[in-house]
């Protein structure tokens with residue numbers, strides 16, 4: 001047994017902040033102590049129990065190996081929620097909130113028609129739409145059962161039990177159905193792209209990231225089938241890479257969609273392309 005005085009909150013943070021980003025050090029210690037981040041700053045002199053300090057050291061080591069903070073803590077903020085994530089799901093990105101905003105602006109006026117989120121992952125897009133428009137039926141699909149288990153858990157946690165989660169390949173779980181709006185953030189990185197070997201992407205599921213030699217296989221499949229699943233005047237919105245705007249516009253226009261346009265994210269990069277079924 002050691003007689004050494006327990007480390008304080010601020011001493012642990014000081015040490016960790018020399019190794020990882022300040023925010024990461026703070027969030028990891030807050031996670032271990034089960035406190036909000038702000039609590040740390042008012043309790044800098046508090047002693048940290050040895051077991052908690054050891055647990056913090058282990059999480060810090062994982063972060064130093066490059067593991068994403070969200071997988072270590074098990075959650076990530078998106079829209080108005082704190083969503084559970086796991087290595088079976090993509091970590092929701094702030095850029096995807098643009099897809100949610102553009103979708104909300106095009107949701108059906110009445111709740112008579114359903115909308116869908118294809119490739120829902122943690123459920124981020126579907127749950128944001130369902131939260132803002134409780135009158136509309138939201139269907140969320142994914143090919144990954146493990147991702148759907150996380151998404152269903154998030155829906156339960158948020159009390160959004162009306163969201164209808166379905167497993168299958170893109171439109172397969174929607175056979176014979178037509179929707180007022182289809183939103184998707186599909187995989188869109190080219191196989192072999194060097195980014196897949198960098199940062200958080202190394203830890204995220206390959207099936208959530210890459211899609212064929214040019215990264216466009218999923219968007220090709222979604223755009224090609226969308227007209228058979230959209231109501232007259234219904235919208236398709238897809239997120240994509242910042243260099244794919246022209247290619248995605250061509251795919252949507254080639255599928256017969258009208259009013260095809262690309263919207264840019266806060267960094268003025270092409271991010272979401274949308275198109276509309278004929279009336």
Ligand SMILES: C[S@@+](CC[C@H](N)C(=O)[O-])C[C@H]1O[C@@H](n2cnc3c(N)ncnc32)[C@H](O)[C@@H]1O
Pocket residue numbers: 089090091092093096118119120121122123124125141142143144147168169170185186187188207208209218
């Ligand atoms: C880029 S992630 C997006 C996850 C989530 N929508 C988000 O924005 O955080 C793409 C998702 O598409 C799913 N996916 C990949 N191929 C699919 C397919 N053929 N059919 C349905 N979903 C698929 C993956 O499992 C993954 O959850």
